[in-house]
Amino acid sequence: MSGMFDHPATHAGASGEINDAELAARIANRDRDAFEQLYDRYAAKAFGLAMRLMGDRAAAEDVIQEAFWRVWRSAGSYDPARASLSAWLLSIVHHCAVDELRRQRSRGASVELDAPEGEAQSLPDPNADTQARAWANVQSEQVQAALAVLPEAQRSVIEMAYFGGYTRQEIAQRLNEPLGTIHTRARLGLIKLKALLANLNV
């Protein structure tokens, strides 16, 4: 009998395994157990993404704590028709991480933007340590496999935008390209990436 309780599928407890939409609805209704279940289900994904951006455990902990808190406060705004719960949650995690990266930069960074560089990987940065670690985190094999097939120009825009937390203006300045070029590369890069990742079955 005890084996039954050890099985992961029974971890949802007496209420049974509930789907994402119901989980979100229960959290919106201030159900603490549902919130805890959401945390257990997605905390590792959230922390993985936060670590990728922040490159620092303490900062990543703060980011996911803030993100899950926002979920607790605003689960009512989740629309199951538009995105999976994990995609919605991770977009909040990403948003919190980007906010924090930009706060960190604006705290120490007035010089940096005056010195545009041609190459993303060799940027001077007031948070060089954090940035270097964040950059190193971008080396995940799967993304790398798909990104590697992208034209270099599109790849660097996507990496700087999504994993570096830079705005389009900062990217344009750093790559020394017009804004319109950055827009196009981001759009074409994402379209191509979707096809590539689908083929790789990531």
Place this chain on the structure above:
Amino acid sequence: MNDMGDNATRSHADPIEDLIALYALDALDAADRALVERRLATDPRARALLDEMRASVDRLNASAGEIAPPSRVKQRLLARVDADLASQRLAAPPTSAWERMKRWLFPVMAAAAAASLVIAIGLGVWAASLQRQLAQAQQELALLQAPGLRVVSLPKADNAPTTAQITFLSSPGEATGLLTVNGLTPLASNQTYQFWLLRGGQPTPAGTFNVDADGAGRLLVRAAGPIGAFDHAGITIEPAGGSETPTLSALVAIGSIQ
């Protein structure tokens, strides 16, 4: 800025539609984001394009890898949720009780004044106490919703019960904070728990509290200035009424709050 370059790879003439990929990547500043969101609100074609871009971005998420966060993240988060739920429970019933009471308190008081002034005074005191509770609950709620709320667990000292969980919630720029404790030993009536804020090793008394039979207690802390000016916080056991300086032999918990 020159938006006209790189025509060979440009297929979009619509400047806002052009921003949607970067919106999906979180690479817009607040002003650009507002621009795109206004368009999304009215344009189904823009929303369809965004969903397409987001599908790619979600693949990036999926391959970001999973790392288990340390258990303290969950503890702090649930402590914050518990405090939120407790504040709402405190805030909701007294509001309705107070409303109900206001409706019949005044006729009752008029009758009572005729019958007995003492009863009226008693009711008045009760009402004032309810109003204080409500005011405290409202302050707690305001604090919990403050941006940049910091939640720290204070490590317990060796002589505190092993079940003790002590959490301090504060917003560095605000003068109020909320201390919640669980699993502390209830004290005799001639003793009290006292909370201290420390700056550079100098303790400042920050309020006294007691715990219920389950060892749970809370204290709304009102400092003279921003909580962010203090670096540590601690709890001691003191004679009822509290002390001016902490009795260090009776230390219950101490830790950094920064």
